[in-house]
Amino acid sequence: MMAIPKFLTGSSELNVSGPKIIGSFQIGSITINFTETIILEWIVMAVILFGAWFLTRDLKVKGISKRQAIAEWAVEAITNLVRDTMGARWLSFTPYIATVFLFSICGSLLSLTGLRAVTSDFSVLVSWAVITFVMITATKIRFDGLGGYLKGFMSPVPVMLPLNILSEIATPAALALRHFGNIAGGGVITALIYYGLTGASRALGLEIPLLTIGIPAVFSLYFDLFSGFMQAFIFCMLTMVFISNAAPSEDET
């Protein structure tokens, strides 16, 4: 949805498009496209993997290094967040939450470098939402049994069946759309700001669009930094709330 803003020449025309298709291959009659997003996701994964490897090198019990202190702080922060939100019995979900959180932040902050944000591709968010949906459903089946889960669609009265199915599908759909809408919308607005400022500096008779220096940074602070962190946090928060709500509360079990 977002065009990479050309920093030096200025984008003379508004170009808002989806991720570029780099290559494609065929399996039978199905064409599978390789998009820009996949390459960028690999880069993000490599960065996260390298960061994790770098921070956890030669761990010690006593006399810890700065690297280890950072790693311990990060792990502790996420663990505390999960414990506060879901309760101590759900601590096994910490790795998933931490992964999504890191991936989402790094994917959104990619737009600061001028590349496309990974999270402004709908398919990425849909895949995360599907994972969350599977987890919610698995938790429901684990605690209520398959029969109880299916019976849940009929509650409180069987007439509610279509509405219950709809609300079940709406959960992951809203989860994915919220994150996607925020990041992609921010990207579109950034592209519009560049387009508008380029036009304004043309109108002032400047060859190089000098107005695009500095002013977009203010908006980028909100749309890239704040929005990116906020959406990562909210995605994880809602995932945790949905999963822990799928089970009966602690004193009932």
Place this chain on the structure above:
Amino acid sequence: MDLNEAIVYAGSAIGAGLAMIAGIGPGIGEGYAVGKACEAIARQPEASGAVTRTMFVGCAVAESTGIYGLIIALLLMFLKPFT
């Protein structure tokens, strides 16, 4: 551009603008939620962490309708499904 296409383009642009009226609801709702959160923190400053977290999640849920409007607007503007 012939007349039919022009009408479709104009309709899409107007529709995208109209879809963004959906922004009113989340604006009012989130403002109200944040105001209440401020009151709650003023009353109980020690609960500010929990209040802020709950407020952000509530804001995110309230924002959904606005985001749906935004997505419809983006679809109309850039995918032009009716041409």
